Amino acid sequence: MPCQMPTEQSQSCAPAYNPQMTSYDFDSPPDRRNSHSVKWQRVAGRDVLPMWVADMDFAAPPAVLAAMRQELEHGVMGYPAPWPSLLDAVVGGLQRDHGWRIDPDWIVLLPGVVSGFNLACLLAGSPGDAVATLTPVYPPFLSAPDNTRRQLIRSDMVLEGSAPAQRWVCNFDDLAARCTPETRLLILCNPHNPVGRSYSREELLRLGALAIERDMLICSDEIHCGLVLNPDTPHIPLASLDDDIARRTITLMAPSKTWNIPGLSSAFAIISDAKLRRRFERAADGLIPHTNVMGLVATEAAYRDANEWRLALIEYLRANAQHVAQAVSAMPGVCTTPVDATYLAWLDCRELAQEKKENPVAFFEAHGVLLSDGREFGAPGFLRLNFGCSRSTLDEALKRMRQAIA
Ligand SMILES: Cc1ncc(COP(=O)(O)O)c(C=O)c1O
Structure with a gap:
């Protein structure tokens, strides 16, 4: 039971915005030029807007910064151990946001989600076996199998429906045909970076059924689950659907995308099956660094x-997504699909004029906007635009892109 309608006490995954709530100023984020940001360092000294790597320009929430200040005052930065109120906060948050009731014992703290899915690959059979994923996808998915001496099996997602409501979906026949008997793991990204899909219950059940039929593990990277923009597509944790699916699933989550704290290296796996959890913990032992106390606080x-x-x-990102959709509709040769979740828009630039589409990243960078290259996600001709920034920065970037094309 992934999702109930909101009640007074426990809001569900379809976020209802209450205009009476404290207002936060997303219009005037801190200036990140000359800060320690990888996103902004790439454009240092140039009039280029960085719309690439997936972090947002907003300061972390006041409650998070206050908790960190208090920890800093204590002054001792020793090795942390998970503490009850930390685990209670995670358990309570998943129940509140996704209607998913988990046991605190299922949580394995990690310094990052990428480490988590690399570990999952290590549990996938033996070297030489295979790991399947849906492409295009977040680039470290494509290198994790090779890091762990497994083969990568890619199944390209396909466009369904007609514009402007087209969406990227799994090609189930293709995926099933590509999964060989040696395919021991399916790595799923839900919500999906870069295509912004929040998978439906039917899609997830079909993916789960395939994994059961072929006796595969599933690693479900749900790092973007707190940022569902479309109230009609609530996040459904794959492992919440069914016990048979849960038994073979390693769910990966983190506060890093939702609350914009990716530099704090804090993430966790949720593994309900005790045997699988022990295997995962053993694989991590000595290989994966400790979590850090500030990240946990x-x-x-x-x-x-x-x-x-x-x-x-x-609410702010939803309006930003609309600005992107509107601006892109006025860019000849570029199209995009609605974003259910994430702050990432996936732009199809394959119809741009030849000299522009040869290297669309370089083309737009030369006109003052740095985007992520679709080639890294397994999809040449596409770009990913990060709209997790102030509206004025976003509008300026979109204006530059329109002018570049014109
Ligand atoms: C789908 C996905 N997984 C994982 C990560 C990174 O996770 P971490 O920084 O916790 O390793 C990202 C970052 O953009 C992501 O989009």
């Missing part, structure tokens, strides 16, 4: 005390 505050901020952010 921030995690607790984010899940417990920053839901209002999250709902206000969603």
Whole structure:
């Protein structure tokens, strides 16, 4: 049972924005030029707007910063151990936001989601076996099998429906045909980076059924689950659907995207099956670094005390997504699909004029906007635009792109 309608006590995954709530100023984020940001360092000294790597320009929620200040005052930065109120905050947040009731014992703390899916590949059979995923996808999905001496099996997603409501979906026949008997793991990205899809219950059940039929593990990267913009497509944790699916699923989550704290290296796996969890923990032992105390303090505050901020952010990002859709509709040769979730828009530039589409990243960068290259996601001719920024920065970037094409 993934999702109930909101009640007074427990809001569900379709976020209802309450205009009475404290207002947060997403219009005037801190200036990140000359900060320690990888996103902004790439454009240092140039009049180029960075719309690439997936972090937002907004400061972390006040509740998160307050909790970190308090920890800093204590002054001792020793190795942390998970503490009850941290685990309670995560358990409570998942129940509140997705209607998913988990046991705190199922949580394995991690310094990052990427480490988590690399570990999942290590559990997938033996070297030489295969790992399947749906492409295009977040680039570290494409390298994790090779990192762990597994083969990568890619199944390209396909466009369904007609513009402007087209959406990227799994080609189930293709995926089933490509999964060989050696395919021991399916890595899923839900919500999906870069195509912005929040998978439906039917799609997830079909993916789960395939994994059961072929006796595959599933690693479900749900790092973007707190940022569902479309109230009609609530996030459904794959492992919440069915016990048979849950038994073979490693779910990966983190506060990092939703509350914009990716530099704090805090994430976690949720694994209900005790045997699978022990295998995962053993694989991590000695290979994966410890979590850091500031990240864990921030995690607790984010899940417990920053839901209002999250709902206000969603409202802001939803409007940003509309600005992107509107601007792209006026860019000849570029099209996009509606974003259910994430702050990422996936732009199809294959119809741009030849000299522009040869290297669309370089083309737009030369006109003052730095985007992510679709080639890294397995899809040449596409670009990913990060709209997790102030409306004025976004509008300026979109204006530059329109002018570049004109
Ligand atoms: C789907 C997905 N997984 C994982 C990550 C990164 O996770 P982490 O920084 O916790 O390793 C990202 C970052 O953009 C992402 O989009």
